Amino acid sequence: LIEDVDFTAQLTGPPDLIVSAHCFEHVDEPRDQLQRLVDIADDGALFVVEVPCLDTMLRTCRFDQVFHQHVNHFSVASFRRLINELGATYVAHTFNWNYWGGTMLTAFVKGGSGVSANNDGYTQPTAALAKIRYGEFRHQLIELNSYIESVGNRPIYGYGGAGMLPTLAYHMESDLGFLANVLDDDPDRAGLTWPDLGVSIRQPDESDDFRDAAVLITALDSARPIMRRCIDLNFREILLPL
Secondary structure, three states, X not given: OHHHOOHHHHOOOOOOEEEEEOOOOOOOOHHHHHHHHHHHOOOOOEEEEEEOEHHHHHHOOOXXXXXXXXXXXXXXXXXXXXXXXXXXXXXXXXXXXXXXXXEEEEEEEEOOOOOOOOOOOOOOOOHHHHHHHHHHHHHHHHHHHHHHHHOOOXXXXXXXXXXXXXXXXXXXXXXXXXXXXXXXXXXXXXXXXXXXXXXXXXXXXXXXXXXXXXXXXXXHHHHHHHHHHHHHOOOOEEEOOO
């Protein structure tokens, strides 16, 4: 764990570049650990930090991304404030729209003026906004469940053996027992299941005929490639939960 690393003992000198990808959403006290890194870095050292973004999570109503592994949810505004509190200087930020609906990559340097530029129109999300977006999230899943019922006796498969599928199932208020299987192209996942879910994983094979079947995308953060795969397999209907 980062809390247990003695940076002074591990490094031969002060680094001038520190890159972090999807660490600080898992850390109990991110400010304290970033401060330790700033303290041992060279003057003017560049930091590039990627984390999931609260702004994009709210915009896309992805409340399934709130789960036990993520103890922090950073917005553009809150990360700018964190940089200021570290005595560092904001450089730039951008988004990776191909991952998690838009993860946030932020660059800042040790030292400098210690004053960030304006937030480029980003303000701290409010509790009122979160409540509205959560209502929209719930509405989408209610509509999804209604549509699943309308499929009738035709088979429905899932596609994508995501580790966090139980979170989506929780919000759907379902054990996903209506699925024939969850399909996944990874042979190491074949035969696996999840606690409390009534469905197991298997690989699609050449004997499968999905022309009269529906498929529910069950790995939402890989929806783009899964969508293409489901089109190639000629499913009659492709259901995207959110």
